Amino acid sequence: MQGPLIETLVQQGVSRRTFLKYCATLASMMALPPAAGLAMAEAMAAAKRPSVIWLPFQECTGCTESITRSHSPTIEGMIFDMISLDYQETLMAAAGFQAEEARHNAMKENMGKYLLIIDGSIPLGVDGGYSCIGGRSNIDLLQEAAQGAAAIIAMGSCASYGGIPKANPNPTGAVSVSDLIKDKPIVNIPGCPPIPSVMTGVLAHYLTFGSLPELDDKGRPKAFYGETIHDRCYRRPFYDQGKFAKTFDDEGARQGWCLFELGCKGPVTYNACATVKWNGGTSWPVESGHGCLGCSEPDFWDAGSFYKPLSTPADPLKFVAAASVVGAVAGVAVSVANRAKKGAAKSAHETTTLADLEK
Amino acid sequence: MNELLFLTWVRGTGLNIAVGIFLLGVLWRLFEIYSLGRKPDLSAPRHASGASGLHTVFRRSLPPPGMLKRSPVSYIGGYIFHVGLAIVVFLFAPHILLITNLIGLSWPGLPSQVVDLAAVVTMAAMVVVLVDRINKPVKRFLSTFEDWFTWAVTFLPVLTGWMAVQHLLLPYTMMLAVHILSVEILLVVLPFTKLFHAFTLVGSRWYNGRVNGHKGVPV
Amino acid sequence: MSPLETIPIHVINPLPASLADPVGLTGNAPPLLHELSESVRRLLDTGETTAIDLSALPLTPADLVWLLEKLGTGEIAVTLQANGESTLNETACPGIWWVTHHNEQGAVTSQFIEVALVPELVKAHPLDVKRGYEYLELMMSDL
Numbered sequence: 001m002q003g004p005l006i007e008t009l010v011q012q013g014v015s016r017r018t019f020l021k022y023c024a025t026l027a028s029m030m031a032l033p034p035a036a037g038l039a040m041a042e043a044m045a046a047a048k049r050p051s052v053i054w055l056p057f058q059e060c061t062g063c064t065e066s067i068t069r070s071h072s073p074t075i076e077g078m079i080f081d082m083i084s085l086d087y088q089e090t091l092m093a094a095a096g097f098q099a100e101e102a103r104h105n106a107m108k109e110n111m112g113k114y115l116l117i118i119d120g121s122i123p124l125g126v127d128g129g130y131s132c133i134g135g136r137s138n139i140d141l142l143q144e145a146a147q148g149a150a151a152i153i154a155m156g157s158c159a160s161y162g163g164i165p166k167a168n169p170n171p172t173g174a175v176s177v178s179d180l181i182k183d184k185p186i187v188n189i190p191g192c193p194p195i196p197s198v199m200t201g202v203l204a205h206y207l208t209f210g211s212l213p214e215l216d217d218k219g220r221p222k223a224f225y226g227e228t229i230h231d232r233c234y235r236r237p238f239y240d241q242g243k244f245a246k247t248f249d250d251e252g253a254r255q256g257w258c259l260f261e262l263g264c265k266g267p268v269t270y271n272a273c274a275t276v277k278w279n280g281g282t283s284w285p286v287e288s289g290h291g292c293l294g295c296s297e298p299d300f301w302d303a304g305s306f307y308k309p310l311s312t313p314a315d316p317l318k319f320v321a322a323a324s325v326v327g328a329v330a331g332v333a334v335s336v337a338n339r340a341k342k343g344a345a346k347s348a349h350e351t352t353t354l355a356d357l358e359k
Numbered sequence: 360m361n362e363l364l365f366l367t368w369v370r371g372t373g374l375n376i377a378v379g380i381f382l383l384g385v386l387w388r389l390f391e392i393y394s395l396g397r398k399p400d401l402s403a404p405r406h407a408s409g410a411s412g413l414h415t416v417f418r419r420s421l422p423p424p425g426m427l428k429r430s431p432v433s434y435i436g437g438y439i440f441h442v443g444l445a446i447v448v449f450l451f452a453p454h455i456l457l458i459t460n461l462i463g464l465s466w467p468g469l470p471s472q473v474v475d476l477a478a479v480v481t482m483a484a485m486v487v488v489l490v491d492r493i494n495k496p497v498k499r500f501l502s503t504f505e506d507w508f509t510w511a512v513t514f515l516p517v518l519t520g521w522m523a524v525q526h527l528l529l530p531y532t533m534m535l536a537v538h539i540l541s542v543e544i545l546l547v548v549l550p551f552t553k554l555f556h557a558f559t560l561v562g563s564r565w566y567n568g569r570v571n572g573h574k575g576v577p578v
Numbered sequence: 579m580s581p582l583e584t585i586p587i588h589v590i591n592p593l594p595a596s597l598a599d600p601v602g603l604t605g606n607a608p609p610l611l612h613e614l615s616e617s618v619r620r621l622l623d624t625g626e627t628t629a630i631d632l633s634a635l636p637l638t639p640a641d642l643v644w645l646l647e648k649l650g651t652g653e654i655a656v657t658l659q660a661n662g663e664s665t666l667n668e669t670a671c672p673g674i675w676w677v678t679h680h681n682e683q684g685a686v687t688s689q690f691i692e693v694a695l696v697p698e699l700v701k702a703h704p705l706d707v708k709r710g711y712e713y714l715e716l717m718m719s720d721l
Contacts, residue, residue, distance in 0.1 A: 016703050018660035021679050024699075025688040027631075034629030034690055038698065228531055234638060237604045240471045242452045261456055268363060268532040275633055281685040294363070297532075303367045310535070311453035312460035314371035319379030327383035331390020338395065 006045035019045065026204055029197055029224070029276050040208050047207040051110040052117060053103060054088040054155075055145055057138040058131045058165045058174055059120025063156040064090045066193035069279070083115070083203060089133075100134055107148050115206065116149035118142065118177050121158040121165045125173035142180060151185040151212055152177060153202065157296060160188035160219070167301035178219060187212050188219040190271075192295035197276050198224045218298070220270065229266035229292045232274035235259065253289060263307035264291030271296040366536040369543065377543035384550025385558060392559065405575030415568025415578055416561055432491040436484045443481030447474055447517060471524070478521040485514050509552050515541040607641040610691075611648065617693040618673055627694035629677075642689075649674060656700055662687070666697045 009019060020041050027037035056064070068091070085091070086106035087099065094102055106114060120138075123130035128137030146152060154177040157163035165174035178186050189198055202221055205213040213221040230236060238244070238258040245252035245259055258264070266274075269292050273284045285292060291307075294300040304314035360368070409418075422434045448454055452468035459465040468474075489510055492498045519541050523534035549555060571578045610630070617628035632642065650670030658664040662681040669676055675697045677690040692698070702710075 015660055016706055017658060017699055020699055021658070021660055021664055024690070025679055028633055028688040028690075034631050034692075230531075231526075232636075234636075236636065237638070239452075242468045242470055244452065260453070268366065268535065270530075280681055280683055281687055282683075297363045298361045299364050303363045304370060309453070309456050309460070310366075310370075311457045312370075313374050313457075314367050315375065317375050317378050317461070319375050320382060323379035323381075323383040324386055327386030328390060330383070331387040331394070334387070334391045335394030338391070 008049075009045075016041075016045075026197075026201055029201060029272065040204070043208040044204060047210075049083050050150075050206070051106050051114040052083045052085050053106055053114055053145060053149075054085065054117040054119070055141060056089055056133075057118060057120030057142070057159070058123050058172065059156070059158055061090055062193040063119040064088070067155075067196050067199055069196065083207075086110075086114075096134075103145075107145065111148040113150050114148065115203075116145050116152045117155050118152060118159045119155040121162045121174035121176060122180060123165065123172035123174050125171070130172040139180065142177070146181045146184055149184055151187065151206075152181060153199075154178065154186055154188045154190075154219075155199065156194050157190045157192045157298075157300070160190040161298040163192065164301055166299070185212055186219055187215060187221060190218075190220065190225075190296040190298075192293075192300075194296070195224070195272060195276050195278065198272060216270075224272040224276070225270040225296070227270065229269045229271055229274050229286070230264075232272075233266055233286055234274070235286060248289065259286060259289075259291040261309050262291050263305060263309055265294030265297070265300070265303075265306070265310065266292040267310055269294040269297050269300075362530065362532040362536065366532055366539070369536050369539040373540060373543050377546040381546040381550060384547075385555075388550055388555060389558065393562075400570070400573050402573070404573045407572075407575040407577055410568070410572040410575055410577035412565035412569040412572065415571070416564045418568075418578075419564050432487060436488040436491065440481050440484035440488065443477050443484060444513075444517070446477040447481060447520070450474060450477075475521070475524060478517055478524075482514065482517055482521065485510070485517070505552055509548070509554050512541070512545045512548050513554070516545055603640050603644060604636065604638055606636055607645045607648075610635070610637075610645065614671075614674060614691065614693065618671065621673055621693050621695070627692070627698070629693070629698075630691045632689040632691060646676065649676065656697070658699065664699070666692075666700060 006016070006019065010016075020037070023041035023044065024034065024037035027034060027040055054064075087103040089099065092099060092102070120131075122128070122138045122142055124139065128139040131138045133141060154160045158165060158174070159177050162170075162174050162176045162179075165172055166176075176188075178188065187202055189202060191198070198221070201224065202213060205211075205221075205223075213223055216222050216225060218225075230239070233239075235256060235258045238256070239260055243252060243255075243257040244261040245255075245257045246261060247253065248262065253259075260267075264286065266286065273292070274286070277284045277287070293306050294303065297303070308314065422430075427434050446469070449458075450469045451474045452471070455465060455468050469477075492502055492506070492510075516538060519534060519538035522528055523531055523538050526534075528534065529537065545554075549557065567578060613630065617630075620626045620628065637645070652668030652670055652672060654668040656666040658666065662679070662684070664677070664679045667676045668674070673693055673695065675692040675694065677692050677697060677699070679687045679689070681687050
C-alpha cells in the first residue's frame with residue numbers, strides 16, 4: 001500500500017483534469033448520473049493501491065489479452081498500474097519457483113486484504129488433474145488463494161459460469177469459481193472475453209468506495225450488466241420499425257438494420273458492449289455487422305445456433321412427421337371403431353311391431 | 360438449469376413435444392369428426408335465398424337482430440379480442456419469423472408499438488369478457504372448468520409476451536421462456552378443448568347451413 | 579497518382595446523416611430540448627447545474643447532428659488537452675455547453691450537455707491553484 005492515487009498520478013504527469021475526464025467517462029459507462037463522476041474522482045484520488053493476485057486456470061488467455069489491449073497507455077492502463085499486480089503468469093517477469101514465491105509473499109503480506117482475480121474455469125475431473133500449475137491442481141490453488149482474499153473477481157465467462165470448457169459434454173468436469181467458493185464476495189465479469197473497461201470500472205469502484213459494486217442475482221455488476229444489448233443497441237429503432245437485415249450482405253445489412261433475423265442474441269444478453277464498445281470505443285460486434293453471440297451469458301455455447309433467430313425453434317422439429325402419422329392413424333382407427341359401433345347398433349336394431357306394443 | 364438453457368429447452372425439446380402433440384391431436388380429431396358422416400337426406404331440396412353453407416359461415420359472424428343490444432359485451436368484446444389476437448399472433452415480426460421458419464410463408468409485420476397497443480387492447484377485452492362471465496348469473500351457471508381453463512391458457516401467452524417486451528416482473532430471458540412455454544401449453548391443450556373451434560368453426564357452420572339450406576331454412 | 583489510389587474502393591455505407599438527410603432520425607432528440615429548457619430555468623432560478631449524459635440516451639448519430647445544429651454555436655469554445663482532446667463549446671443558448679471527450683486516438687469516449695454558467699471541468703481545483711501558487715512563489719524567489 002502506498003500514498004493516495006492522485007499523488008502517484010501527478011508524479012506520472014497526469015493532471016487532475018485528465019483524471020476528472022476519465023471519471024466522467026467512467027461514470028457514464030457505469031450508467032451513474034454525471035454528478036457521480038465528480039464524487040468518484042474525489043474519492044478515488046485519495047484511494048490507496050491494493051495488492052492483486054491473478055490466477056489463470058482452464059482458460060485461453062483471451063481475458064488477459066483483452067485487459068492488456070485496454071487502449072494503453074490511457075488512464076485505464078495507469079489505473080492498472082495503480083493496483084499492485086503481484087502475480088500474473090502471463091505478464092510477470094518471474095518464472096518457476098520465483099513466481100510461486102511472489103505469490104506466497106503477496107498472500108502472506110496482504111492476508112485478508114488482497115483482491116483475487118481468477119480467469120478460466122476449474123476442472124474437477126480426475127481429481128482436478130486436467131489443469132495443474134507447478135504440480136498443483138487448480139482447485140487446490142483456488143482454495144488456498146481464496147482463504148486470504150478480501151474479494152474474488154471471476155474474470156470472463158469461464159471463471160464466472162464455466163464457459164466453453166463446461167460446454168456439453170463438459171469432458172473435464174469444469175465448474176465456475178462461485179460453484180466452489182461460497183464464503184467470499186465474488187464479482188462475476190462474464191464475457192468471452194470481458195470488456196476491459198468493465199474490469200477497470202470494477203477496480204475503480206473498489207478503489208473509490210472500498211467495496212464491490214452492486215451486483216445482480218448472477219453476481220454481475222449491475223452498472224454494466226443491468227440491461228440487455230438489445231435495449232441499448234443503436235439498431236433498436238429498426239427492430240421497432242420492423243426493418244431487418246435478412247442476410248449479411250443485403251440492402252438491409254448495408255443500411256444498418258436490426259440483426260435479429262440473423263440470430264442476434266442481443267435481447268437475452270446482459271452486457272455493456274452497446275455503450276462501452278470495444279477497442280477504445282472504435283466499434284462492437286453489432287456495429288461491425290454481426291449479431292451478438294451472447295458470450296457473456298451462462299452456457300451460451302449450448303444455447304442453440306448463433307445464426308438462428310431467438311423466436312424460431314432451437315432444433316429442427318423431429319416429432320412432426322411421426323406425430324402427424326400417429327394422429328392420422330388414431331383418427332382413422334377411432335372412426336373405424338365408430339363406424340363399427342354404428343354398424344353393430346344397426347344390425348342389433350329390432351323392428352318394433354304393433355304386436356310388441358300391445359303386449 | 361439456468362434461464363438461457365430453459366429458453367433453449369422451450370425453443371427446442373419443449374416446442375418439439377408441443378407441436379407434436381398439437382399435430383397429433385388436430386389430425387386425430389379432424390379425421391374422427393369428418394369420418395362420422397351422415398345419412399343422405401333423400402327429401403327433395405327446397406330452395407330459399409340466403410340458405411346455404413357459405414351464407415351461414417358468414418351470417419353466424421354477425422349478431423342476429425336484437426342480440427347486440429342484449430349481449431353487447433359478448434359480441435363487441437369477443438370481436439375485439441379475436442381481431443387483437445390475430446394482429447398480435449400474425450403481425451408481430453418475431454412471430455412471422457417463427458412461421459416462416461416452420462412453414463416457409465412470410466409477410467410484412469407491423470411496428471412493434473402497434474402490436475404492443477393491440478396486445479393491451481386484447482387483454483383488456485379478454486378481462487372484460489371474463490368479468491362479464493363472472494357477473495352474469497346465467498353465464499356463470501353455464502360455465503364449466505373448461506371455460507375458465509381455456510380463457511387462462513389463451514390469456515397467458517398474450518400477458519407473458521407483453522410483459523417480456525415491456526421488461527416487467529422477470530428478466531427478459533426468463534419471461535421470453537415463460538411466454539414460449541405458455542404458448543406450448545396452449546398448443547397442447549387446443550386440440551382437446553373447445554379451443555378446437557379454431558379448426559371446426561367454418562366446417563360446422565357450413566354443415567349446419569347446408570342441412571338447413573336443404574330444408575329451405577336460412578339460418 | 580500513387581499506386582494506392584489505383585485500388586478501386588467505393589464506400590457503400592452512407593456517410594453520417596445531416597439535416598438535409600432525415601434518415602436515421604428517431605424522434606428522440608426533440609424531447610431533450612424540453613428537458614434542457616427545464617434545466618436552464620432551474621439554473622436561472624436556483625443556480626443548480628445539470629449534466630445530461632448523451633451516451634445514456636437512445637440517440638443515433640443523426641439525432642446528435644440534429645441536436646447540435648438546433649442548439650447552434652455560441653461565442654466560447656474551450657479545448658482541453660488531457661489524455662486526448664476535449665471540447666467544451668458554448669451553444670447559441672448561453673448556459674448550455676456541449677461537452678465532448680475524445681481519447682488519444684480521437685474517438686469519442688463520452689458526450690454530455692452541461693447546463694451551467696461555466697462547465698465544471700474548466701474551473702481550476704483549489705489544490706491545483708495551491709500548487710500553482712507554490713510554483714509562482716518559488717519562481718519569484720529565484721528572481
